[in-house]
Amino acid sequence: MKKQTLLNSIFRLFRFIFIIILGYLVYKSLFSEILTRKIHIFLYIILWLFSSYLVIPFINKLLTGRYLPDYFIGRSRTSDGLLGDPINIAFTGSEADLEQLFLSSGWTKAEPLSLRSSLHMVTASVFGKSYPSAPVSSLFLFNKKQDLAFEKEIENNPRRRHHVRVWKTPDNWYLPGGREADWLGAATYDKKVGFSFFTGQVTHKINSDVDQERDFVLETFKQSNKSISIEVVEHFTTSYHGRNGGGDEIFTDGALPFIKMD
Numbered sequence: 615m616k617k618q619t620l621l622n623s624i625f626r627l628f629r630f631i632f633i634i635i636l637g638y639l640v641y642k643s644l645f646s647e648i649l650t651r652k653i654h655i656f657l658y659i660i661l662w663l664f665s666s667y668l669v670i671p672f673i674n675k676l677l678t679g680r681y682l683p684d685y686f687i688g689r690s691r692t693s694d695g696l697l698g699d700p701i702n703i704a705f706t707g708s709e710a711d712l713e714q715l716f717l718s719s720g721w722t723k724a725e726p727l728s729l730r731s732s733l734h735m736v737t738a739s740v741f742g743k744s745y746p747s748a749p750v751s752s753l754f755l756f757n758k759k760q761d762l763a764f765e766k767e768i769e770n771n772p773r774r775r776h777h778v779r780v781w782k783t784p785d786n787w788y789l790p791g792g793r794e795a796d797w798l799g800a801a802t803y804d805k806k807v808g809f810s811f812f813t814g815q816v817t818h819k820i821n822s823d824v825d826q827e828r829d830f831v832l833e834t835f836k837q838s839n840k841s842i843s844i845e846v847v848e849h850f851t852t853s854y855h856g857r858n859g860g861g862d863e864i865f866t867d868g869a870l871p872f873i874k875m876d
Contacts, residue, residue, distance in 0.1 A: 662814060666810075666814035670812075670813045670814065671813060672694075674695055674696055674812070675695050678691075678694070678695030678696060682695060682697070686755075686789075688701050688851045689701065690754060690755045690779070690800050691754045691859070692753060692754070693752060697857075697859060698859040699779070699800040699820070699859075701755070701798050701870075702799070702801055702824055702825070702866065702871075703778070703798070703800075703801055703828055703831060703832075703871055704797065704798050704799070704870055704871065704872045705780070705795060705872075705873045705874075705875065706796050706797075706872065706873070706874045706875065708875075709761075709762070711840070711875040712762065712780065713762070714840055715835065715840050715873075716764040717764075718837070718840055719835050719836075719838040720766065721764040721765065721834070722746045722764065723763070724747055724749055724750050724762075724764060724765050724777065725747045725749050727749040727751065731748070732749065734748070735749060739772050739773050739807055742773075743770075743771075744767060744770035744772070746767045748765070748767070748772040749763075750765065750777055750779060751817065753779055753800065755781040756783070756784055760779035760780060760781055761781055761782045761797075763777060763778065763780065764778050764780070765777035765778070766834075774803075774804055775804045776803050776827065776830060777801070777802065778799050778801040778831060779799060779800045780797050780798070782796065782797055783795055783798060790850075790851075791850075795872060801824070801830075801831045802821070802824055802858075803820060803826075804818040804820055805819055805820065806818070806819050810859075810860040810861055811857065811860065811861020812859065812860065820858065820860070820864070822862065822863045822864050822865055823865065824864050824865070824866050825867055825869070828871065832871055832873075835873070840875065840876075841875075841876040842876065843874045844874075845874075846869055846870070846871045847871075848867075848868075849867075849868050849869065850868055850869060850870035851868040852868055853865075853866060853867045853868040854868070
């Protein structure tokens with residue numbers, strides 16, 4: 615754990631220094647003689663977009679490919695390889711059963727992420743307009759993005775929402791301890807829109823208490839008319855404090871509920 619923390623600190627320091635040096639070199643070599651103060655802000659925006667959406671993700675992929683294990687550790691990943699949200703819920707049953715459980719519990723199925731849905735999401739967030747089926751960003755487990763996602767919008771504004779990403783587990787695959795599940799999910803609560811601590815990209819910021827969101831999901835299932843059984847395995851993983859792929863602080867007690875859909 616101490617080694618991992620040291621590596622993360624070195625990684626963050628390296629990234630910060632790299633951005634400063636890159637910005638200075640680009641400015642000094644290309645723009646210092648021709649720019650006027652009136653257009654500095656425009657070039658700062660261009661540099662931010664270039665760094666946050668191209669350079670830093672590329673560096674992340676190189677570094678995380680070196681030091682992060684490529685097997686299940688109870689965490690999803692971002693597209694550039696950073697550790698994402700914790701896996702905190704498991705299901706046994708068919709895809710139809712899973713959808714019926716969420717929809718009958720008052721959840722809405724999220725639309726696939728596309729240019730059209732992304733633009734709709736941006737305008738809805740900026741102007742505070744309802745978008746109950748807004749897309750969620752892609753997180754990865756088993757080297758694939760989520761198969762399904764469900765959400766509950768708060769106060770008709772997509773900036774704040776409960777949401778759950780769900781991945782289909784591979785065939786004949788077992789969780790630690792030999793337990794089986796057909797689906798694994800990551801339940802988190804989006805509390806606002808902000809900037810990623812690790813890349814500077816615009817993203818949702820989540821509530822740090824992911825256990826509270828896990829328990830909220832289980833509570834909503836009481837509204838469903840579908841027969842289910844729930845077994846909560848305490849300390850399935852080690853409890854920990856950390857950060858997700860956007861740099862948001864997270865903590866969990868390590869319990870994992872298994873929902874069997876009859």
